[in-house]
Amino acid sequence: MPKVGMEPIRRQQLIKATMAAIDEVGLADATVMRIARHAGVSAGIISHYFGGKDGLLEATMRQILSDLGEAVTARRRALATNAPEAHLAAIIDGNFDRSQVTGPVAKTWLAFWASSMHQPQLQRLQQVNDRRLYANLCHQLRRLLPREEARDAARALAAMIDGLWLRGALTPEGLDTDRARRLAREYLDQLLHAHGVVTTPTAPHPVSTES
């Protein structure tokens, strides 16, 4: 069925199939044959479009990271106000975006997270993302708190986001998105309150189901 211009279609197909395979049997058992079967193509095509299995895995991780980044920036751009509290809430909400926390994506993300410990290629990607979350949080908190307090708050908030995320990915029931968002936001409120910041009541956000 060879038509011209198949490349972008196949790449997307195979990346999606990779997540499906990892969701199904885990990274260790996600063989090229299984991935190819999910995409409805043959195994050889993977080397053709990605140069090999490693290339496909890296492309998949890149996709997840860029989706996550866009989910955050999209919410921040949609803000009416420029208040730091609003930006922080948007960062929290973006990290618990539906597209990121449901089944396949979450499990794939966690699998890459673990394997990035020993794969320099993936480690670089993961660190860029980690630092971005920390830097975003830190920059907004800096508008409300002194430097050291802002840094510690960013570290703690980043840890809480990742922790909720991680625990959600591991429980059989999956992550309760609304609860995770609520807990992270309540923590933020406590954090600011403890440092004497007068919290403007959190404005309701477009996609949020939270009051």
Next chain:
Amino acid sequence: MPKVGMEPIRRQQLIKATMAAIDEVGLADATVMRIARHAGVSAGIISHYFGGKDGLLEATMRQILSDLGEAVTARRRALATNAPEAHLAAIIDGNFDRSQVTGPVAKTWLAFWASSMHQPQLQRLQQVNDRRLYANLCHQLRRLLPREEARDAARALAAMIDGLWLRGALTPEGLDTDRARRLAREYLDQLLHAHGVVTTPTAPHPVSTES
């Protein structure tokens, strides 16, 4: 070199070698030959003592979990007071016990965490541990807060502990134990304060380097 009574010695040797191998090259590349080389024995011995590679991996995870559990209960037993705040602090400190967060153990723990998503055997172990942490926190918080508040607080605190732990395992510099303990404790204080609990100034703990 066969002496009698080698079994407990070899088992311990191989479990330690497993962590060393995973620390070195990750779970995916921790082959039986590499593990055996770390222990200074031949590959065949693994099947002899553990019935196969899977048996060794499960035994290694069990070891890590029981060490973690003992680190927590030891600190709680050593408490002079019975105040819930003291127990909570002990739970936090125990989870950041030195033996748990240094190099090999931390990376092995994270590797198992990820692979437990698709290995029922490991998943059971991991869930027992997760629930224990949550239940311990919840039980102590219940002495200070109403039921639902206690549950949410336990969820959030557990997430923060795991998140700090996880981020520590992934950064090249490793986890800053003292900082992690401090952040988790500060969060606990904020949490209780926000719910109107009068925080008795945190008693200095034996192993803690924190004022």
Next chain:
DNA sequence: ATTTTTTTATTGAACGTTCAATCAATAAAA
């Protein structure tokens, strides 16, 4: 004490399996 026998621990080559990568053959579109 010394030698022989038995028991126990350990080795490592061989085996069967699985996987990723390759590439000549093929088939559809241009």
Next chain:
DNA sequence: TTTTATTGATTGAACGTTCAATAAAAAAAT
């Protein structure tokens, strides 16, 4: 007819497991 996309059998490497052979210690016998 040419170009482009795709296939799938084949190849070679790597892995976990097995098991007959071996070697050392312990026990028994001299």
